Amino acid sequence: MKTILASLNAKYIHTNLAIRYLKAAAADDYEIELAEYTINDPVLNIVGDLYAKKPDVIGFSCYIWNIEETIQVIKMLKKIHPEVKIILGGPEVTYDVNDWLERLHENIDFVAVGEGEATFKGLLDYFAGKIDFKQVRGAACMIDGSMHLIPQPQKTDLKTLPSPFRFPEDRADLKKRITYIETSRGCPFQCQFCLSSIEVGVRYFDREAVKNDIRYLMQHGARIFKFVDRTFNISRSYAMEMFEFLIDEHLPGTVFQFEITGDIMRPEVIQYLNDHAPAGLFRFEIGVQSTNDHTNELVKRKQNFDKLKRTVTMVKDGGKIDQHLDLIAGLPEENYHSFKQTFNDVYELGPEELQLGFLKMLRGTGLRMNAAAHQYIYMDHAPYEILGNNQLSFDEILRIKQVEDVLEKYWNDHRLDETIAYLTEEVFDTPFDFYQDFGTYWDEKGWSRIGHQLEDLFKRLYQFIEENQPESLPYVSYLMKKDYLAKHRFKPRKAWWTKGDKRFSDVYDHLLSNPALAGKKFMSLSLNQKELHKHTVLEEGLKLVDHKPVKMYLLAYYDPKTGDASIFEFSKEEAESVSI
Structure with missing residues (x-):
């Protein structure tokens, strides 16, 4: 009896623990193969791979994130291999069992309800002729148009x-x-x-x-x-x-x-x-x-x-x-x-x-x-996400989704930590206001429907601030440059901002003659002229210091061995006061 336990995971890096418990529970008596795919794999590829294994029994582990794709797989499998026994298990099919059986009775044979270790082993024993079906606890099926289920007597030890x-x-x-x-x-x-x-x-x-x-x-x-x-x-x-x-x-x-x-x-x-x-x-x-x-x-x-x-x-x-x-x-x-x-x-x-x-x-x-x-309306199919209720309209849900979109890109990815902190603490009334305003702007521009590279994240935020909070743009621009340079591994080949013709040769001369300008850590690097020009990026901008604008130089040094960035800041006034 060729038996396979299969799962469609959300990503390749994920593993399915449930099918491994089922295999372990039956491994003393049956040889079972594990087959894991992802929900992004073409259905025909999954079906073809399973069919090539010539299984007698396939058990599928079902969750809200994979049930719709799993249904497509089992329907196709039953068309080309009607003799194969299909068992569904997992949290998505444990509840509303009768509904699942009525909906899929032509495509599945059994549903394992609840904890599946004993139930799956019992079904294999039944298929092998070792026990009567009445002895299988926790397995549901359709018999003469009605659901048949003998509940499990107790939880697993x-x-x-x-x-x-x-x-x-x-x-x-x-x-x-x-x-x-x-x-x-x-x-x-x-x-x-x-x-x-x-x-x-x-x-x-x-x-x-x-x-x-x-x-x-x-x-x-x-x-x-x-x-x-x-x-x-x-x-x-x-x-x-x-x-x-x-x-x-x-x-x-x-x-x-x-x-x-x-x-x-x-x-x-x-x-x-x-x-x-x-x-x-x-x-x-x-x-x-x-x-x-x-x-x-x-x-x-x-x-x-x-x-x-x-x-x-x-x-x-x-x-x-x-x-x-x-x-x-x-x-x-x-x-x-x-x-x-x-x-x-x-x-x-x-x-x-x-x-x-x-x-x-x-x-x-x-x-x-x-x-x-609460007058909930929600999707008919998994993941059953709500579309509204008596307090939250669909329009408002869409607005919050705009917040979610930019939150994921700008906070959770930590590309612009200092910039976002300044915007949420100093520029906008509340963090939510920033993410909502920016998320709405992002959506109206159609950016949610196209891809983006790292530089696009900076350019789009700059454009939003330029149009909506222009008075803060000089300070935001400086912080964005700092974030961009600080988060790079190795010296970036290009910048998201338009670089002018200024070469900063005089500033480099000041640093060579007086490295203490950029602080003790920079001085400890003991960089010569060649190293300074080869491994650093120098920019200027306006920074708020104690709520007062100060003209600053921003220097990023990239360690040639590790690529790690070190950021140094010093005022333009101090640099220009140093004699070469």
């Missing part, structure tokens, strides 16, 4: 599951891909927009087994780990034990990312991480979603924003851990102006990354079941 990480065929790609780790299942919270709210309680895997898996994965090249636990720090003792283990035994270049609940993070835990964790080892993802208390109450989300701010601020002050904060636009009773406040509240915390997402009405969630109470 996670400590009994074999490791999904020890397959020899996975070793070659560990360096190239993200490794997903699961140390617990379930969530203690009841947020009504989240599937995790449906399962009551939290269950843990064996701690030592998890540690051994991480050791094995690191030894074989894995360097990027993402923990998929819904709330990694729900148990302080467990989180501390894992943090200590990862600090003590990590290998160079390793990064571990966790989903953290910010307002329950204890200060002593953060202080321990600030004191002992190497910079860059950990990355925290914190779901804020909304700072509107009434909205949080309506979705049964308990959140103390003051404590969350304390956590984010302590972590940021420690300078060791990057933070990714999430927002959701479209939650109940959060209108455009309330969401603007939420955005500004969270942006003020200065996370390294701020993700602005839009509410998705996931199958099985309380919010979807009570959608009429």
